Amino acid sequence: MTHHPDPVTVHVPLGDRAYDVRIGPGLIDRAGGEIAPLLRRPRVAIVTDETVAGLHLKRLQAALTVQGIVSEALVLPPGESTKSWPHLTATVEWLLDQRVERRDIVVAFGGGVIGDLVGFAAAIMRRGVRFVQIPTTLLAQVDSSVGGKTGINSRHGKNLIGAFHQPSLVLADIAVLDTLTPRDFLAGYGEVAKYGLLGDADFFEWLEVNAPKLRDDMALRQHAVAHSVAMKAGIVTRDETEQGERALLNLGHTFGHALESATGYSARLLHGEGVAIGCALAFDLSARMGLCSQEAPSRVLDHLRQMGMPAAIRDIPGDLPDDAALIALMGQDKKVVDGRLRFVLARGIGEAFVSDDVQPGLLADVLRDAR
């Protein structure tokens, strides 16, 4: 098995908003050649965070320079709290300072925080400029850089201010994941496991065997990223604006987003950790409702534990609001219809569906027992 596989491409066929997701090691060093065909003039504006800038920005800018592309960079603080109004304002104003024009390209260089924030800034400045995602976390490569959901958080909840704005290209350099902390790598893994759990039992089985090797084996890593992206691309192509099937990508998120909100979007709980805990809770709820066997939630928990991930509410450090307060936070979820909560539940591993038929008593039981 080679340690330097060639890039693979997943196409997202969305008509005049179609784009490629390129996945492979070394793509940052080839970014100039990859991006050049999209440019009307040889300049780009890059937005990144301090950690990514310290580790990888020089390399990206050198790769652009080689192709004669001039770049300027805005470097924001790392972390979830950057997905907020003040940093959105600062980003849009900086892009305007840079005289980014409608035909130019903005580059989002970082994890999901940078991708969501910069994608939203690109969506609203001059009523929409194109942007390229260069995702640098596992989470951003398998999930947030694809599909066009962009936005920021509100004190009312996660991602409550945003827009659908598809990127023009995604460059997922899987070698850049080598510099992630073990915790950030694992948090991203929460979204990888989600794909198996929501719609592909074979992939989940593959992950049970291979996920512990993703950190070290580039070919396995490429397969996991490409398979996840292909699944997401399929769902997004069929349901770009989440009128139906796309809600399956929200497996674990009704719980996860409420917990993220309850922990103040802080380092106490990373998004992917909240998703992992949320997936375990969604399977627990499904089993209690008689939708799936008890074996399914046990298998989910076992796998998350095997990976060394937080898998239960009690794994979150510090105090949390009571269950009623958590349920109230869920009330701001975007899947709510007529004030009624909707959950992604499962009939088994890989068989998720959306339901508004959850008895409040059972939900309270799940939360109480998870403490």
Ligand SMILES: NC(=O)c1ccc[n+]([C@@H]2O[C@H](COP(=O)([O-])OP(=O)(O)OC[C@H]3O[C@@H](n4cnc5c(N)ncnc54)[C@H](O)[C@@H]3O)[C@@H](O)[C@H]2O)c1
């Ligand atoms: N738009 C979507 O469809 C979508 C999907 C999933 C998640 N999200 C959002 O994504 C966000 C989470 O993204 P995330 O987990 O990437 O968080 P993140 O962007 O905060 O990155 C995690 C940490 O890793 C650091 N980092 C990034 N790349 C690195 C690298 N190569 N080496 C070392 N450190 C690096 C960052 O500085 C940060 O501290 C959440 O806000 C979530 O809501 C959006």
Ligand SMILES: O=C(O)C(=O)C[C@@H](O)[C@H](O)[C@H](O)COP(=O)(O)O
């Ligand atoms: O792309 C999607 O659709 C998703 O739901 C992917 C999720 O992993 C992601 O966290 C998304 O931002 C959540 O969407 P939201 O609409 O609940 O904010």
Ligand SMILES: [Zn+2]
């Ligand atoms: Zn998510």
